[in-house]
Amino acid sequence: MPIEGATYVGADVCKECHVEKYDDWITSGHPYKLMTPEKALEIRPGIPMPEGYTKDDILYVIGGWGWKARFMDKDGYIITKTGEDHSVDGSNQYNVTNGEWVDYNAGKEVKYNCQKCHNTGAAYDTENALPGIEVTWELDGVQCEACHGPGSEHVALGGNKSMITVDTSASLCGQCHRRGADDDKIPASEGFAKHHEQYLDFLAAGKMSVLECVDCHDPHKPVHAGATNSVEGAGIIKDCEDCHADAASSYAGSVMDIAGVKCVECHMPKTSKSAVAVSEYEADIRSHLFKINTDEDAEFTYIDAENGNEYANPYITVEYACLYCHEDKDKAWAAQNAPGSMTLQSEVVEEPAEESTMPEEKTPGFGLLSTLGMLAIGYAVRRR
Ligand code: HEC
Ligand code: HEC
Ligand code: HEC
Ligand code: HEC
Ligand code: HEC
Ligand code: HEC
Ligand code: HEC
Ligand code: HEC
DSSP states (O other), X not given: OOOTTOOOOOXXXXXXXXXXXXXXXXXXXXXXXXXOHHHHHHHSTTOOOOTTXXXXXXXXXXXXXXXXXXXXXXXXXXXXXXXXXXXXXXXXXXXXXXXXXXXXXXXXXXXXXXXXXXXEEEOOOOTTOOTTOSSOEEEESSOHHHHHOOOHHHHHTTSOGGGSOOOOSHHHHHTTSOOXXXXXXXXXXXXXXXXXXXXXXXXTSGGXXXXXXXXXXXXXXXXXXXXXXXXXXXXXXXXXXXXXXXHHHHHTTSHHHXXXXXXXXXXXXXXXXXXXXXXXXXOSBOOSOOOXXXXXXXXXXXXXXXXXXXXXXXXXXXXXXXXXXXXXXXXXXXXXXXXXXXXXXXXXOOOOGXXXXXXXXXXXXXHHHHHHHHHHXXXXXXXX
16 A cells, blocks of 8 residues: 555665665566666667667667567657658567567557556656656666655655565466456467566466466566576575475476476476467567466467457466477377376486397496486477
8 A cells, every 4th residue: 555645766776775675676577677768778778779769769668678669759659650751560579589670659649657556656647747758756767765665754764664565465476467457367379378468467376376476586687588687587485396296296206307397298288379479379578377277179379259359368288288398299199198297207218238220338227317407408409
């Protein structure tokens, strides 16, 4: 609950007394959600502006830290026309992972109405607004006070605890990591869930939804390897095996464990799309549904009979959990092999000495080791 009378002071002020938290936060994606072009070029050197624009024509770069960037003109509209004389519809979203320009609302007039989730202290005042921005905000990006509330009173009293909010609930994160008004509908498009839906996934995650986001996440640290962070998963404070010792021990030593496949690769595959779909069953944002439905007939997305929209079901299906690695197999194979896949042992058995085709072999088990070695190489190649 916001402290009465308090105003926003900005992360630089918080830094004076909380330098460790600040140093974590500054490497995460949150501060960089809305940046001046100068800032964007600083964290991602060489990031291009849309064709027909220089950085002096851009008021803000929207995103560009992790997946994609969109651009705002000096009137506060999102740029949707590009090219020399701005006559080309589209080519207005830059995907940072593959350097491609794609269309976002090509040619349409699009206001910047994204402030609630991309900024701190969206004030809903219209005084200093631009034509394309109906309401202004206090601070660019997701700063400390987006989660802790305005901090002027806390600062004025030298760090009084009762003058600052600490909210550990998933619904804090769910203010922004969700889409749409319905708690039980996960919007999807062309076979993938849409992005910023972690909270909706999580509500649907069956037994796992007893947790809060911060049971696994340090909210100040990054998780995605974006422009200011190179370590995937850096902000995860509890791993799967910390809570699932039994599952972890039955997985240990299995074929896929030995090949280096991690829990998240089956249970949190990239079923949501922000910028790029790498292949039919792999996009670029990890699922938070955790549960895998091994039924061959189960579909990940469905069309709602009432409104005709596409939504995701509350589980991951096997083509998404398995086939982005096993590209030469099909869904029937995945469904057949999924049950028990965590405990799958190698099929290579020791052959009796007299039947051996490699009598000169001196090291027992060499065949198995080399097979696994080959598989690991194949795996590394396929993982790009
Ligand atoms: C003048 C130094 C100072 C500044 C500036 C400051 N804090 Fe603090 N803050 C403290 C101190 C000291 C504590 C610990 C209080 C205690 O443990 O009794 C604290 C505690 C907190 C806590 C934990 C509260 C709790 O209930 O455990 C949060 C969250 C926090 N600060 C956030 C912020 C934010 C956000 C800002 C910037 C708006 C900020 N602080 C600026 C000194 C400061
Ligand atoms: C995305 C939301 C979010 C942002 C942004 C954020 N915090 Fe926090 N912070 C939390 C939550 C949730 C907790 C309590 C859970 C925890 O400790 O993991 C917390 C805990 C704290 C604490 C007290 C707990 C401790 O470990 O001592 C301090 C102090 C604090 N934050 C300061 C800051 C400062 C300073 C910033 C900006 C540089 C900041 N936070 C940015 C969500 C956030
Ligand atoms: C309900 C909150 C919410 C709204 C509204 C919202 N976004 Fe976002 N957006 C997010 C979150 C959370 C992420 C990051 C997590 C994810 O993508 O799963 C994100 C990511 C992005 C990214 C990629 C950031 C990067 O670093 O690559 C862009 C670009 C973006 N949004 C643009 C927009 C635009 C433009 C609008 C308004 C037309 C908008 N968003 C409205 C919450 C929101
Ligand atoms: C005010 C809106 C808002 C709130 C509240 C919020 N987020 Fe975010 N979050 C965003 C936006 C916007 C992005 C995309 C940032 C970017 O790409 O630059 C993001 C990105 C992220 C990312 C990916 C980037 C990274 O640093 O790895 C993680 C993880 C994340 N948020 C976790 C959380 C957690 C956990 C909470 C709750 C404690 C939370 N967020 C609360 C808006 C929010
Ligand atoms: C902080 C503890 C914690 C962590 C970390 C954790 N889990 Fe869980 N998980 C639980 C709890 C509690 C349940 C529900 C009780 C149960 O089934 O054991 C659960 C249930 C599950 C289920 C069954 C869901 C269902 O509805 O049937 C799966 C699958 C699962 N977890 C996978 C994972 C994976 C994969 C990870 C790592 C990304 C993970 N968990 C990390 C606590 C945790
Ligand atoms: C090769 C893909 C794969 C990997 C890797 C994997 N799992 Fe699973 N896991 C599955 C499938 C498929 C199911 C559901 C079918 C089943 O019961 O075998 C499942 C089921 C589970 C369940 C629910 C069991 C129950 O009875 O409700 C938990 C918990 C779980 N996994 C945790 C983990 C953890 C922790 C790891 C990492 C140590 C892990 N899994 C690694 C594929 C995988
Ligand atoms: C059971 C542990 C767990 C819980 C609970 C959890 N997460 Fe995560 N989250 C993870 C893991 C693990 C990753 C992936 C780390 C990696 O890529 O290595 C992740 C990744 C993310 C990402 C980055 C997505 C991407 O593809 O890069 C965002 C954003 C995020 N989580 C937000 C949330 C929010 C918001 C909540 C609560 C609604 C939440 N998480 C709850 C474990 C968890
Ligand atoms: C991150 C990549 C990855 C994911 C996801 C994955 N696997 Fe695997 N899997 C491997 C690797 C690497 C091996 C080692 C042998 C190989 O290359 O085929 C393997 C081996 C196997 C094998 C034994 C060898 C064979 O091809 O018959 C089976 C069966 C199998 N996986 C089934 C599954 C199923 C079912 C799923 C989904 C529940 C799954 N895998 C998810 C990478 C993956």
